[in-house]
Amino acid sequence: MARASADPGVESEWREFGPLELTPILDAALDEFRESGFHGATVRQIARRVGMTVPALYYHHENKEGLLVALLELGTGEVAWRVRTAADEHPDSPREQFVSVIEAIVLHMAYRFRLAALDGEMRYLSPGNRRRYGARRKDVENVLTEVIENGVEKGVFALADPVETSRALLGMCQSVGRWYHPDGPLSPEELAERYVDIALMTVGAHPRLQR
Amino acid sequence: MARASADPGVESEWREFGPLELTPILDAALDEFRESGFHGATVRQIARRVGMTVPALYYHHENKEGLLVALLELGTGEVAWRVRTAADEHPDSPREQFVSVIEAIVLHMAYRFRLAALDGEMRYLSPGNRRRYGARRKDVENVLTEVIENGVEKGVFALADPVETSRALLGMCQSVGRWYHPDGPLSPEELAERYVDIALMTVGAHPRLQR
Structure with missing residues (x-):
């Protein structure tokens, strides 16, 4: 299911998923x-x-909440790392940056669906833990917003509201974690491809494929 | 917060939200x-x-699960009714149909955020109840998919994958129920307006506003 990780320094390492x-x-x-x-x-x-x-x-x-925090932080830490690495891979092309960031998020939600589905339990955290976890989650949204705003500045994207679009896209991608199952008809890579096409539309860019 | 419902037969009744x-x-x-x-x-x-x-x-x-089923069915029944009524309002314009359907879903997720946030508990239902509830939820997705496919047929929309786009849009709109709070900066109507603009992009149609 996952690509082999031959060399930790290899390009596109963020696309490789070993077992959780x-x-x-x-x-x-x-x-x-x-x-x-x-x-x-x-x-x-x-x-x-x-x-x-x-x-x-x-x-x-320490306690039950400590276990939940540890799991939520593993998930957000991993997706934040993938998203930053994906964005850094194409510093000069907002379009490729955007494609890679959406791909990284959707791949994470599908490969790590067990962890991703835990996100809804976040509301049961005590206020301090919820704040800390919320901030880490926000990291991913901020990277996505920056990539979109950069694309608008460079005239590659055309859309009304980068901040709201970024939040909406994250909601869209996160929903994958609530229904995705590896026994379903789509591989994580196929699903990511479709979501990238849909996401490209929201920023006023042409999708890559016509199916 | 909600518009007054003067006459139950009035047009756009689906936009009116009394208290839950x-x-x-x-x-x-x-x-x-x-x-x-x-x-x-x-x-x-x-x-x-x-x-x-x-x-x-x-x-x-009957029991605790009966209470959850009753609440989930109230929520899905209400949103399904709003979405069907919204779609029926503009039988000849796929664009207006699409705008109204997205508006109905987002308004529901924001006005009924208490109910909408319960959706994640669905996975704890016993198989029979989960199947029944899943089918009712699917109603909304089916209406949206039909509206998109109709728009593609009539040459109003241009997109690669109506079925996947419909599922992705629903995930996007449902995510509103997980973070929306009436004390926040946006009214349900303002939020619905922004989501309609984002959704129009995904079907290759021009958004209504430039902010």
């Missing part, structure tokens, strides 16, 4: 949160899934 | 689901919120 690497505790917590939601999940049940005692689990993570 | 009319039990259940998620919510706590005994609550609703 989680510790056994975080892997069990992710399953538990997905099945029972944050409030329905219990540390006892997570410990049972991973074959660990509750005190042993508390040795690694 | 819920029974006291469903209102309490909605608050409880929003604060604690489906799995964290308890029938006991919902009964306490509404000042009722648990047996009295069970007289009205």
